[in-house]
Amino acid sequence: MISIKNLKKAYGTNNALTGINLTVPAGELFAYLGPNGAGKSTTIRILTGLTKMTDGQASLGGFDIETEAIAAKRQFGVVHQYVNLDQELTVFENLDIHGQLFGMSKDMRKAKIEELLAYIEMADRADTLIKELSGGLKRRVTIARALLHEPSILFLDEPTVGLDAAIRRRIWALIKKIQQQGTTIFLTTHHIEEAEFLAHRVAFLDEGRIVALDSPARLMAGVGTWAIDQLKDSGMETRYFKDREQAAAFQAEDGFTLRRVNLEDAFLSLTGKKVQA
Amino acid sequence: MINQTIAVYRREMLILKRRFKRQVAGQAILPLLYLVTFGYAMGGELRFDDISYLEFLLPGLVAMSSMTQAFAIATDINVARFYWHIFDEFQAAPISNASYVAGEVMAGITRAIISIFIILGLGLLFGVQLHYGPIFWLAILLNSFLFASLAVALAMVVKSHADQSLLTSFVITPMAFLGGTFFPVDRLPGWLQNILGLLPLTHASTAIRGAALGKDVNVMSLILLTITGIILFWVAFFCVNKARD
Numbered sequence: 001m002i003s004i005k006n007l008k009k010a011y012g013t014n015n016a017l018t019g020i021n022l023t024v025p026a027g028e029l030f031a032y033l034g035p036n037g038a039g040k041s042t043t044i045r046i047l048t049g050l051t052k053m054t055d056g057q058a059s060l061g062g063f064d065i066e067t068e069a070i071a072a073k074r075q076f077g078v079v080h081q082y083v084n085l086d087q088e089l090t091v092f093e094n095l096d097i098h099g100q101l102f103g104m105s106k107d108m109r110k111a112k113i114e115e116l117l118a119y120i121e122m123a124d125r126a127d128t129l130i131k132e133l134s135g136g137l138k139r140r141v142t143i144a145r146a147l148l149h150e151p152s153i154l155f156l157d158e159p160t161v162g163l164d165a166a167i168r169r170r171i172w173a174l175i176k177k178i179q180q181q182g183t184t185i186f187l188t189t190h191h192i193e194e195a196e197f198l199a200h201r202v203a204f205l206d207e208g209r210i211v212a213l214d215s216p217a218r219l220m221a222g223v224g225t226w227a228i229d230q231l232k233d234s235g236m237e238t239r240y241f242k243d244r245e246q247a248a249a250f251q252a253e254d255g256f257t258l259r260r261v262n263l264e265d266a267f268l269s270l271t272g273k274k275v276q277a
Numbered sequence: 278m279i280n281q282t283i284a285v286y287r288r289e290m291l292i293l294k295r296r297f298k299r300q301v302a303g304q305a306i307l308p309l310l311y312l313v314t315f316g317y318a319m320g321g322e323l324r325f326d327d328i329s330y331l332e333f334l335l336p337g338l339v340a341m342s343s344m345t346q347a348f349a350i351a352t353d354i355n356v357a358r359f360y361w362h363i364f365d366e367f368q369a370a371p372i373s374n375a376s377y378v379a380g381e382v383m384a385g386i387t388r389a390i391i392s393i394f395i396i397l398g399l400g401l402l403f404g405v406q407l408h409y410g411p412i413f414w415l416a417i418l419l420n421s422f423l424f425a426s427l428a429v430a431l432a433m434v435v436k437s438h439a440d441q442s443l444l445t446s447f448v449i450t451p452m453a454f455l456g457g458t459f460f461p462v463d464r465l466p467g468w469l470q471n472i473l474g475l476l477p478l479t480h481a482s483t484a485i486r487g488a489a490l491g492k493d494v495n496v497m498s499l500i501l502l503t504i505t506g507i508i509l510f511w512v513a514f515f516c517v518n519k520a521r522d
Contacts, residue, residue: 011522045522048369049368049521050365050522051521069371070373071371073370073371078369080362084361084362084363084365084366085361086288086291086361086363088291088295088296089292093291097287097288097291098366098370100280100281100284100287101284101285101370101372102371103280103281103371
C-alpha cells in the first residue's frame with residue numbers, strides 16, 4: 001500500500017507539489033495523469049528517495065520513507081522515464097548488480113534473471129551490451145530490473161515515453177500482466193489512452209495538486225458519454241452529450257465529428273487545460 | 278552491507294574491465310611525457326642529494342598519479358549521476374551511505390594502484406629501480422584512500438560537470454605541481470614550505486619518496502594522511518544525502 005499525507009515540495013519559491021493526499025491499496029493499478037510540469041515525476045522522485053520532500057509524510061508498505069528509508073526501499077521497484085542502465089555492461093550484468101544491491105544471493109539472482117528475461121521475451125539477449133539494444137528493449141530491461149527483487153510496489157514514471165505505438169502496446173500488456181500477479185502499480189503518464197486502458201483509478205494532477213480522483217469510467221461519465229468536435233476559427237470546440245442519439249442529431253450538421261468522451265475531456269472540463277499539449 | 282559495498286565496487290570494476298586498454302593507455306601517457314620531458318631531456322644532468330633527477334621524479338609521479346587517478350573516480354560518478362542517471366539506481370536501492378562511499382573509494386584506490394604499476398613499469402624502461410617495500414605501498418594506499426574519499430564527497434555536492442572540472446583545475450592541478458612531485462619542497466622559502474606542508478600530497482610524496490629511496494619515512498606524514506583520509510571518508514558519507522534534490 002502507498003500512503004501519502006499532505007506531501008509538499010518547493011524549489012525556492014516554485015511550489016511543485018502543494019499538498020498531496022493519497023492512498024493506493026495493495027494490488028491496484030493507479031495512474032497519475034497530468035500535463036508536463038504538473039508534479040508527477042516529483043512525486044515519484046520523493047517516494048523513491050531521490051528528492052527530499054519539503055513537508056508531509058509518506059509510507060510504502062507501511063514503512064515511512066524518511067525514518068525507515070532502507071525498509072521502504074525494499075518495498076518498491078522503479079522505472080524512470082529515462083533509461084538509467086549502464087550502457088557498457090550487458091543486460092545480465094545490469095540486472096545482476098541490481099540484485100546484489102538488494103542483497104540477493106548469487107544463485108537467487110541467476111535464477112530470477114533467467115526467469116525475468118524469459119518473461120520479457122529477451123532470454124537470448126542476456127549477454128548483449130545495453131548500448132546495442134533498441135529503445136523498446138532497453139525499456140523492457142528497466143522493467144525487468146525493477147521486478148528483480150520481487151517488490152510489492154512498482155513505480156512507472158512515463159514508462160512508454162518516446163516509444164512507438166506498437167512497442168507501447170507491448171509494454172502495456174506487460175504492465176497488465178505484472179499487476180495481475182498482485183503488484184501494486186503507481187503509473188505516471190500524460191498519455192490519455194495509457195491511463196484509460198490500464199488504470200483502476202486515475203488522479204488528475206494539475207499545478208502540484210490533485211483535482212480529481214476516481215475510476216476512468218466515473219471521471220469520464222462526469223462529462224458525458226459522447227462528444228462532438230467542431231473546428232472553428234478560434235480553435236476546436238467540443239460539446240458533450242449523455243446519449244448517442246442526441247449527439248448524432250447534432251452531428252447531422254456539416255463539419256462535426258462524433259466520438260466517445262475520453263479522459264482528456266474530463267481533464268479539460270476540470271482544469272481548462274489539455275493533458276497532451 | 279558488505280554485499281552491497283561489493284556491488285558498488287563490482288559495477289565500477291566491470292566498467293573498468295570493458296575500458297581496460299583505453300584506461301591503461303590514458304594512465305600511461307602523462308607520466309611517460311613527464312619522464313621524457315622533465316626526467317630525461319631537461320633533468321638528465323640534474324642531481325638532488327646524490328640521486329639522479331629521474332630517481333627523484335619517479336616517486337613524485339607515483340604520489341601524483343595515486344592522487345589524480347583516485348580522484349578521477351569523481352568524474353565517473355558525475356557521468357553516472359548527471360548523464361546516465363545511474364546514481365538514481367543507488368539512491369533508490371536499500372543501501373547505506375557507508376556502503377556506497379566504501380564501494381566507490383575502493384574503486385578509486387584500484388584505479389590508483391593500476392596507475393602505479395604502469396609508472397613503475399615505465400620507470401624500469403628508463404632504468405630506474407627503487408625500493409618498493411611495505412611502507413611505500415602503505416603511503417600509496419593512504420594517499421589514494423584520502424583522494425578517493427575527497428572525490429566522492431565533492432562528486433556528491435557539485436551541481437554539474439563544469440563544477441567538477443573547476444574543482445579539478447583549482448584543487449588537484451595546483452597540488453600536483455606544488456606538492457613535491459617535481460622539485461624538493463625544502464628548497465622553497467620557509468613561509469611557502471609552511472603553506473605547502475598543509476597539502477596532503479606534500480606528505481604523500483615525501484613519504485613515498487623516502488620509502489622508495491630507502492630512507493627513513495616521517496611517521497607523522499603517514500599519521501596525517503590517515504587522519505585526513507578518515508575525516509574525508511566521513512565527509513563523503515554525509516555528502517551522499519546532499520545529492521538528493
